[in-house]
Amino acid sequence: MAFLRLQNIVKRYGDLPVLRDVSLEAEKGEFVVFVGPSGCGKSTLLRIIAGLEETTDGQVFIDGADVTDVEPARREVSMVFQSYALFPHMSVRNNIAFGLKMSGMPKPQIEEAVAEAARILQIEPLLDRKPRQLSGGQRQRVAIGRAIVRQPKLFLFDEPLSNLDAELRAQMRIEIARLHRSLGVTMIFVTHDQVEAMTLADRIVVLRAGRIEQVGTPSELYARPANMFVAGFIGSPRMNFLDVEVVGSSQGAVTLVHPAFPDGPVSFPISRPAPMAGERVSLGLRPEQLNLEGRGRASLAATFDIAENLGGTSHVYAQIAGGETINIAIPGQPRATPGERLLASFDPQDAYLFDRDAQAL
Amino acid sequence: MTSRTTGRIAHFLGLVLVTACALFPVYWMFSSSFKNQVDLLAAPPVWTFTPTLQNYVDVFADPKTLNGTINSFIVASATTVLALLFGTPAAYALARFEFRGKADLWFWFITNRMISPIVLALPVYLLAQQARLLDTHIVLVLIYLTFNLPIVVWICTDQFRSIPPELEQAARLEGASQFRIFWQLYLPLGAPGVAVSAIFSFIFSWNELLYALVLTRRAAQTAPVAATSYMSGYEVPWGKIMATGSVIVLPVIVFSIIVSRHMVRGLTMGATK
Numbered sequence: 001m002a003f004l005r006l007q008n009i010v011k012r013y014g015d016l017p018v019l020r021d022v023s024l025e026a027e028k029g030e031f032v033v034f035v036g037p038s039g040c041g042k043s044t045l046l047r048i049i050a051g052l053e054e055t056t057d058g059q060v061f062i063d064g065a066d067v068t069d070v071e072p073a074r075r076e077v078s079m080v081f082q083s084y085a086l087f088p089h090m091s092v093r094n095n096i097a098f099g100l101k102m103s104g105m106p107k108p109q110i111e112e113a114v115a116e117a118a119r120i121l122q123i124e125p126l127l128d129r130k131p132r133q134l135s136g137g138q139r140q141r142v143a144i145g146r147a148i149v150r151q152p153k154l155f156l157f158d159e160p161l162s163n164l165d166a167e168l169r170a171q172m173r174i175e176i177a178r179l180h181r182s183l184g185v186t187m188i189f190v191t192h193d194q195v196e197a198m199t200l201a202d203r204i205v206v207l208r209a210g211r212i213e214q215v216g217t218p219s220e221l222y223a224r225p226a227n228m229f230v231a232g233f234i235g236s237p238r239m240n241f242l243d244v245e246v247v248g249s250s251q252g253a254v255t256l257v258h259p260a261f262p263d264g265p266v267s268f269p270i271s272r273p274a275p276m277a278g279e280r281v282s283l284g285l286r287p288e289q290l291n292l293e294g295r296g297r298a299s300l301a302a303t304f305d306i307a308e309n310l311g312g313t314s315h316v317y318a319q320i321a322g323g324e325t326i327n328i329a330i331p332g333q334p335r336a337t338p339g340e341r342l343l344a345s346f347d348p349q350d351a352y353l354f355d356r357d358a359q360a361l
Numbered sequence: 362m363t364s365r366t367t368g369r370i371a372h373f374l375g376l377v378l379v380t381a382c383a384l385f386p387v388y389w390m391f392s393s394s395f396k397n398q399v400d401l402l403a404a405p406p407v408w409t410f411t412p413t414l415q416n417y418v419d420v421f422a423d424p425k426t427l428n429g430t431i432n433s434f435i436v437a438s439a440t441t442v443l444a445l446l447f448g449t450p451a452a453y454a455l456a457r458f459e460f461r462g463k464a465d466l467w468f469w470f471i472t473n474r475m476i477s478p479i480v481l482a483l484p485v486y487l488l489a490q491q492a493r494l495l496d497t498h499i500v501l502v503l504i505y506l507t508f509n510l511p512i513v514v515w516i517c518t519d520q521f522r523s524i525p526p527e528l529e530q531a532a533r534l535e536g537a538s539q540f541r542i543f544w545q546l547y548l549p550l551g552a553p554g555v556a557v558s559a560i561f562s563f564i565f566s567w568n569e570l571l572y573a574l575v576l577t578r579r580a581a582q583t584a585p586v587a588a589t590s591y592m593s594g595y596e597v598p599w600g601k602i603m604a605t606g607s608v609i610v611l612p613v614i615v616f617s618i619i620v621s622r623h624m625v626r627g628l629t630m631g632a633t634k
Contacts, residue, residue: 083527146531
């Protein structure tokens with residue numbers, strides 16, 4: 001049986017549905033990331049696991065036990081809040097020791113556990129400071145220290161990195177990944193940042209409007225998004241979507257037209273039943289799968305607009321017939337000038353197709 | 362002179378004026394307590410005079426003053442302690458829990474302050490008489506609580522609401538009981554509000570005259586009543602009254618200074634980003 005099981009979770013605030021029938025399982029030691037835009041219900045779902053929020057319907061199982069109606073402290077979960085939620089009037093030491101004191105652990109053992117947590121997180125010199133005397137990154141470590149010291153069955157992180165600057169965020173991301181490896185505990189991590197999701201997760205759960213859109217490993221979500229939402233959400237820079245028309249279909253292939261195809265209709269391989277001729281579908285092309293060097297059996301005629309130079313790579317924005325803008329990720333810097341004609345080439349087998357309901361074809 | 366300097370000077374003069382208006386009566390009370398009866402009644406008032414301690418000697422020779430001060434201290438302390446004891450948990454409940462009738466209860470707390478005290482003086486007197494509580498500390502403490510509890514609840518609810526709810530949630534996850542959360546989080550973090558409401562409660566009880574006058578005779582007579590009791594039909598010994606007034610004011614000033622140390626702003630800084 002899965003270590004964490006959410007069964008048909010429904011949450012409503014009055015008439016407002018926040019979670020609609022969410023079911024999910026996580027194995028012991030797994031790092032699961034809930035990702036989605038603001039208001040998708042990911043934090044609510046996390047708080048339901050913690051017991052800070054009651055479910056309207058559905059059940060929560062942790063380690064085989066139904067904890068739906070169990071109070072938070074007895075669920076043996078720890079949570080790191082977005083705001084850190086450190087107790088401002090207590091020293092770092094007392095913040096970390098708080099939960100252990102509540103559980104009635106003898107003093108010498110508490111001291112030992114606090115020292116160990118401080119050592120792991122390298123906050124030993126800060127133990128006698130108050131939270132207001134710490135930087136954002138240090139507070140974050142203390143919050144994590146308070147979580148790990150109790151040796152919980154389950155770690156919950158509610159957007160813990162969103163208050164940190166970019167450099168620190170990258171650093172803490174690596175530290176959390178290391179922590180997960182060394183502790184081997186199940187972690188649930190909520191974020192709206194797909195980079196955090198991709199880099200940390202064993203498995204990603206993409207949520208939208210209170211529903212799970214797709215669950216899978218980062219590679220699965222990247223390679224085989226279930227719908228346009230996931231395709232657009234996972235992967236950076238964002239996938240390009242073109243509105244195309246089906247002109248012909250056969251077993252395993254579909255022929256599409258778009259005003260930007262310079263050589264007329266292009267045939268794309270397809271695994272699902274092909275749509276009928278005359279239907280409109282969406283063609284998804286990842287920026288990194290497009291190139292300006294003519295590699296690939298298909299291309300888009302485009303007009304160079306502007307380029308973002310990231311040093312090693314550049315994001316080229318170009319206009320195609322029909323008024324759409326596409327993004328092309330290329331190594332180095334483009335040699336084109338604004339207004340210059342380009343050919344963005346790609347292989348049709350790398351492309352993604354979505355039907356009118358935005359589901360993958 | 363630039364308009365900015367002019368503005369500053371105007372600002373400064375305004376502040377001086379307000380401060381002078383606020384402090385002048387206090388100055389007049391203190392200075393009058395050192396005047397003899399002739400200087401006190403001089404018209405126009407005299408600004409320079411030979412100070413005398415006779416008023417203080419007279420006041421302390423009269424056991425009424427000392428007894429009154431002790432009674433005031435007992436009543437004000439007991440009222441303040443009880444108001445905090447009952448008021449802060451109520452404020453916590455109102456700040457953080459949803460329950461039926463919460464809004465009505467909240468309004469009811471305020472309505473208590475809408476009634477003019479004199480309106481209730483007679484009914485309260487009759488009730489106290491029936492309950493044989495006239496001239497006791499208890500009756501004063503009880504009646505002062507009805508005025509002070511709403512103040513404590515009001516100030517502390519607002520203060521407790523400003524404490525980030527994540528702190529309570531974090532403590533709950535760490536296994537803290539409801540009482541511990543109140544005791545170890547809300548009271549220390551709400552200290553500024555608790556201190557302010559304690560000061561209000563103490564000062565109100567210390568200075569209250571109307572009910573003390575109506576409900577006490579001798580045994581439980583408080584300091585303000587003692588001060589006014591020097592007035593008789595034939596003479597008004599302003600010197601003694603002012604000396605008693607000065608003696609009454611001192612403990613409140615000391616208490617306020619002690620408690621105001623807890624009114625540090627930004628106590629919750631560092632809890633959350």
